[in-house]
Amino acid sequence: MPKVMPGYKAHARQRIVREAERIFSQKGYHRSTMTEIARSMGVSKASLYQYFGNKEDLLIAVLERMTEDRQIRMYGFLDDHDVRSIASGEFFGEFLRSAKASGMLGFDLIYEMSRNDSLRGMVCSEYEQGLDKIVSFLTKLKKRGILRKDVDSRAIATGIIGLRDGLLSMSTLGLDEKLLKRVWQNWMIMVLQSIMA
Amino acid sequence: MPKVMPGYKAHARQRIVREAERIFSQKGYHRSTMTEIARSMGVSKASLYQYFGNKEDLLIAVLERMTEDRQIRMYGFLDDHDVRSIASGEFFGEFLRSAKASGMLGFDLIYEMSRNDSLRGMVCSEYEQGLDKIVSFLTKLKKRGILRKDVDSRAIATGIIGLRDGLLSMSTLGLDEKLLKRVWQNWMIMVLQSIMA
Amino acid sequence: MPKVMPGYKAHARQRIVREAERIFSQKGYHRSTMTEIARSMGVSKASLYQYFGNKEDLLIAVLERMTEDRQIRMYGFLDDHDVRSIASGEFFGEFLRSAKASGMLGFDLIYEMSRNDSLRGMVCSEYEQGLDKIVSFLTKLKKRGILRKDVDSRAIATGIIGLRDGLLSMSTLGLDEKLLKRVWQNWMIMVLQSIMA
């Protein structure tokens, strides 16, 4: 793409973000260096600084992209499936795959959050969005008479996200994925039974 | 304490570990420096290296202490209480408090684990011990006829730990602790009802 | 020289090597610091590390340069001169000058060799090349009927190098150079007489 073309800049930016994501995911944010990212793209370090003011800005861009992706791929699930599908291994497997792809980056994310308000805001809003999505999904089910009316939707949604993240971090620790899937199914069934009308 | 006293060395070591725990917890492992730890204790960097071969060794000592602490304070709970107590806010609150104290360190822990086998072993074994403790607690309840015999103890235990960790990491993100406690109680009640005889 | 000029980098590298050679020669490798080399060049330490991965790499570059130099200046001698010239003070003086210029570095070289295979290989191969050069010189003389056919060329060559190095290290110790030159001439004459046809 010629350098003067409109959109060139955005495209170049995107290429950097993608490479950074790959490397951050592999080695973690702190252990990745700007030199490494530049070298593996075949550009100069100085180029990176033309698109991102500093390393942290690059991290934020990466995390934004990951978040977006996850939102799209994950919560799309809820629209297309019925209530039982949430208890399926397929559902949990989707997260498992994505967690494995981002490797250590998830932990870096939280780690960096403590220093960076913009990051903290971003992550919290992702969480909120995720929760909202599930809450509205549950609300829909209540309206359709599938769930009991007195169910605390927010508590259920928070638990779903919490259990998901807890099990995913256990997978990072090396726990058997089959066990984790089984746990997910087990627990979701118990919970759904408790809240179905 | 005079330097020649027996146990002085152990005591000095402990002081370092405690200070390191404080600083690591506050700023994370990577952002904390040996210089800082030494300075904040009023000793020389070289002193730290007399007790710990390198920064990672110090991290390990800190984590060992934290683990031990947590094990003692936490799983002691199971011995002293009946089945319903596990669903209590008190139980979850205990973890919440300890998670808050260790701050970012929990995430560093996982972050570093990917590079360090000794660390990985430590953490995994803590997880296993935790799981075992809960499994044997559940087994006892089965024998006493409180739980159904066909319950998958390991899946339940894994879910308990998973939900706990997921909710705790949400608290680190800034989610309201009252909501989290409520979620915990809610979910534990649903699960216990599902598995009680 | 402008930084974008082709060959700039090679030139900058060379400047470092030259300065390092000067300082290593003066104070020995162990007593010289990267800080000192950088400071005496008016550049930053980090610059040195852009050209040489570590201190040892720099040492190797220095030694390579010295070796090359010595090979060129020294063994060129053999091509241009007849057999008697090897016994000349001029010949030995050439080595003496170069030994004085490298000062303590020669000893460091051997010292470091015990730890570093790449170094060891370098030095051994220089020795071998030197020996080969002399051996082929002697062989030529045999063919021309100047030396006796039954002379052990390798033993003679090894002795020449050995005597040279032994006397040179004595000069480093402060022994009178005139005496050393006389010794060289004396011994070489005795040996040449013994092996000439």
Next chain:
Amino acid sequence: MPKVMPGYKAHARQRIVREAERIFSQKGYHRSTMTEIARSMGVSKASLYQYFGNKEDLLIAVLERMTEDRQIRMYGFLDDHDVRSIASGEFFGEFLRSAKASGMLGFDLIYEMSRNDSLRGMVCSEYEQGLDKIVSFLTKLKKRGILRKDVDSRAIATGIIGLRDGLLSMSTLGLDEKLLKRVWQNWMIMVLQSIMA
């Protein structure tokens, strides 16, 4: 030995020197640490400082001992043997053995000499003594009519020491000891023939 016994101090000193010699010889002076010496003796570092003001003093003591030893063992040879024995493999082998035992220390010796006058004096005087011993040996032989009267005893002696040291340093580089012994014999025979009456 009880600590109050006279000679205790000298004995303790000697033990330190012996251990230091062992370690310096193995790893070189710069790479050996006071900690290591103390630990391998089972005493405290501070003890070493009761006997030696600093590391360099310890080095000097070690070198004094080595020098003494070498003098005794080596130049005793000259008294007991006739002129031809100096050309024997046995003679050279003696040095070879001792050089191997002191390892890198010989090079350290020279290395340190440049900084330390007392060291320099010591080594030079050892050289001088060695030379004198050989010179007087040669003089004796002249008187007994075995050597020609016009021989430059000092030049011969210097050459003997020089060749010895040159060949020994080649052995440190890994050259075949058999070759070196052969060279020694070869050269000594040539030289002796040149100077015998």
Next chain:
DNA sequence: CATGAATGAGACTTCATTCAT
């Protein structure tokens, strides 16, 4: 727009040495 080169600041680590007990 791109980059080769330089660098300031600071990280971890080592070690000879001292000193109170």
Next chain:
DNA sequence: TATGAATGAAGTCTCATTCAT
């Protein structure tokens, strides 16, 4: 006399960042 503990000073190396070309 002996030593456990502490440390100042220095060392090597790293890395995000800048800037002239």
